[in-house]
Each structure stands twice: as C-alpha cells, then as structure tokens.
Amino acid sequence: MIFSDTEYTNKTFLSSDIQDKKFPNIEFTNCIFNKCNLSDSIFKQCIFEKCTFKNSNLSNIKLPNTKIIDCKFEDSKMIGIDWNTLSTEMGLTLNCIKCDLSYCIFSDIDISGSIFNSCKIQESDFTNTILKNSSFKNTNLLRTKFINTDMRDSDFTNAQNYYFNPSENKCKECKFTSPEVLNLLKVFGIKIE
Numbered sequence: 001m002i003f004s005d006t007e008y009t010n011k012t013f014l015s016s017d018i019q020d021k022k023f024p025n026i027e028f029t030n031c032i033f034n035k036c037n038l039s040d041s042i043f044k045q046c047i048f049e050k051c052t053f054k055n056s057n058l059s060n061i062k063l064p065n066t067k068i069i070d071c072k073f074e075d076s077k078m079i080g081i082d083w084n085t086l087s088t089e090m091g092l093t094l095n096c097i098k099c100d101l102s103y104c105i106f107s108d109i110d111i112s113g114s115i116f117n118s119c120k121i122q123e124s125d126f127t128n129t130i131l132k133n134s135s136f137k138n139t140n141l142l143r144t145k146f147i148n149t150d151m152r153d154s155d156f157t158n159a160q161n162y163y164f165n166p167s168e169n170k171c172k173e174c175k176f177t178s179p180e181v182l183n184l185l186k187v188f189g190i191k192i193e
Contacts, residue, residue, distance in 0.1 A: 019057075039077075045087075068092060073099050084109045122161075126151075136162075156181075163187075 002016055003023050012032040020040040027047040034054045042062040049069040059079040065087045073096045082105045086092060094114040102122040110130040117135055122142040131151040136159045146164035155175045156162060162180070165187045176184075 068094070071095065073097070075099065079103050081105075083111070 002018055003026055007027045008031055009029045013036050014034050016036045018038045018041055022042045024044045028051050029049045031051045033056050036056040038061055039057045039059040043066050044064050046066045048071050052072045053076050054074045057077045059077050064085045067087045075098045077100050080103045092111050096116050096119055098118045100120045104124040106129050107125050107127040112130055112132040114134045116139050118138040120140050121144050124144045126149045127147040129149050133153045135155045138158045140160045142161040146169050150170040152170050153173045157175050157177050163183050166184055
C-alpha cells in the first residue's frame, strides 16, 4: 500500500497510481501530488493541508469527513466529486486553476472565497451554496445549476455558458462581461437581437 504511515509532511508523490483504494485517518501536510491517479479512491477522515495537486486525476474520489485546508489544484481532472461530504467546520475554500470539475456537487456548503479560474465546470450543482467573493474567470459553466446561491461579490469575468435566474440568487456586486451576461435576461423572456 502506498500510504503505510498516518502522517506525511513535505512529501512528493510522482506518477503514483492510487486508484480505487481506501485510506482512513491520514494527514498530509505540504505534500505535492504530481501526475497521480487517485480516481475512485476513498479518503475517510483524512486531512490535506497546504497540499498541491498537479496534472492529477481525482475523478469520483470520495472524501467523507475529510478536511481540505489551503490546497491548490492545477490542471487536474476532478469530475464527479460530491464536495458536501467533506468536513467543513474549519471552512472550505477551493483553489482550482485549469481543472475539470464537471458533474460535481457543491450544494448546501459554504465555499466562499474559492477560485475556479480557467476551469471546465459543466453540469455541476451549486444549489443553496454560499459562494461569496469567489472567482469563475474564464470558466465554462455549461448547464451548471445556480439555485438559491449566494454569489455576491463574485467574479464571472470572461466566463462562458452560465445561465441562472438573477431573482432566485444573490448576485449583488458580481462582475460579468458582455456579451455573455446577456444570457441572464433569457429567463425573463427578453429577446435580444
């Protein structure tokens, strides 16, 4: 088994295949996961603090009661993750650059201050999510749901394919760019030519 200890600090895991395995009660601090395959694995009651995931596959990973603190995700595949199973009493802020977070569930959690820049977030669910001061710059949000979402002060600059009802969400002080922002008028039956 690749993780035989209960604590890892300042360790780099390179091209590790950790697919479809179960790991309970492990703490990772300042670790780097580069080109690793963690897909379909279960990390139960673990802690990832100040870790970096680069060019890795975390698709369908399960994280019950796991804490993610100050971690970065870059150029990684993170499809189908249910983020609301994490332990969030210490807060949860995601920092994702050029990642694929399609088919994820973010509903009913507070991830304020999160960064999803230049990402692909298609057919994901932000229902009842608190997203204040978050960034979706240059992100493709095709068929992603925003229902009763608090996205105040968030940045959708150059984001594409988002569509939601502004009257069903809190979006005061959000930043949008034209012409994509005109999609928000469709819900009111307004025709734009």
